[in-house]
Amino acid sequence: MPPVTRYDLDRDALGALLEGQPRYRVDQVWDGLHQQLADPAEMTNVPLALRDRLAEELPEGLALTTEATSDGGDTVKWLWTLGDGARVETVLMHYPQRSTVCVSSQAGCAMACGFCATGQAGFTRHLSAGEIVEQVVRASRRARADGRRLGNVVFMGMGEPLANYDATWTAIRRIHDDLGLGARHLTVSTVGVVPGIRRLAAEDLPVNLAVSLHAADDELRDRLVPLNRRYPLATLAEACAHHVEVTGRRLSLEWALIADVNDRPVDAARLADYARPLRAHVNLIPLNPTPGYPTRGTSPAGVEDFRRRLEDHGANVTVRDTRGTSIDAACGQLAAGAAPVAAPGRRRA
Structure with a gap:
């Protein structure tokens, strides 16, 4: 299974992760991720220790x-x-x-x-x-x-x-x-x-x-x-x-x-x-x-x-x-660098 990434958590799961923090912290972090498009290190309204924890426990997925x-x-x-x-x-x-x-x-x-x-x-x-x-x-x-x-x-x-x-x-x-x-x-x-x-x-x-x-x-x-x-x-x-x-x-x-x-x-x-x-x-x-x-x-x-x-x-x-x-970014060209799978011979339509 791939690891849980920063945007996999819904608001309730983020609340569980931040259990023990003031309730408004969940809103601050959620809005930081989604409204400000911010990395945890950029969330200056959140204490530094929590920013460091978020960066460690919520890694980017990409x-x-x-x-x-x-x-x-x-x-x-x-x-x-x-x-x-x-x-x-x-x-x-x-x-x-x-x-x-x-x-x-x-x-x-x-x-x-x-x-x-x-x-x-x-x-x-x-x-x-x-x-x-x-x-x-x-x-x-x-x-x-x-x-x-x-x-x-x-x-x-x-x-x-x-x-x-x-x-x-x-x-x-x-x-x-x-x-x-x-x-x-x-x-x-x-x-x-x-x-x-x-x-x-x-x-x-x-x-x-x-x-x-x-x-x-x-x-x-x-x-x-x-x-x-x-x-x-x-x-x-x-x-x-x-x-x-x-x-x-x-x-x-x-x-x-x-x-x-x-x-x-x-x-x-x-x-x-x-x-x-x-x-x-x-x-x-x-x-x-x-x-x-x-x-x-x-x-x-x-x-x-x-x-x-x-x-x-x-x-x-x-x-x-x-x-x-x-x-190779146009329609039908995305392959993530993979080699094509061998295909059978094609008939003319």
């Missing part, structure tokens, strides 16, 4: 291994080593009007999507809620140092958030209640874990949902996203429609464009037919290169052609700005 930047410093990727040696990555992206952090929910991923570097690396373990929250805290600190304010959290890093549901939701509650980011600024991405989507719809925070679709017919999606064999497109659509109805949030459909695989005219027509009844917004993402998947992404001209076809079919669509490709 040890910085490497940091890389691109896009003129507007994209930052961190590789963290966790207490048990597992490794994960986090990406902070500054845009003109906002700053967004892409957090990991697992070390590795078991979903086995062959075009994704995380899936190629295989699964190591779930992250704890504290390890997820700490990624947001560390990104918030960096944004503040850059003269910015972190405004959005997307669960689009390593792992499948809804396969680690309890820790993911606990982290979401902490990010919302204690770090102060509203539900409309929190987005959970999934390849289609239908039970998790339905649980998410039943929660009291209407967070955003993004589905990594990549194919709108079951035969192709079975190959690209193996989970589709368990939860096929019709079943996924029902769960997504329920989430939209209950939460009032617009659904996003993510589509990594792969040359000659899912960028054909028929793919555009099928995707539009799938998106329209859900009133979904389609995000097109040219496939980013990964070492374990030799097929190239769609060319810029092909991306534009696919976008126009979607619009002609009545779909709402944008092309996502690709960030961090040069440092």
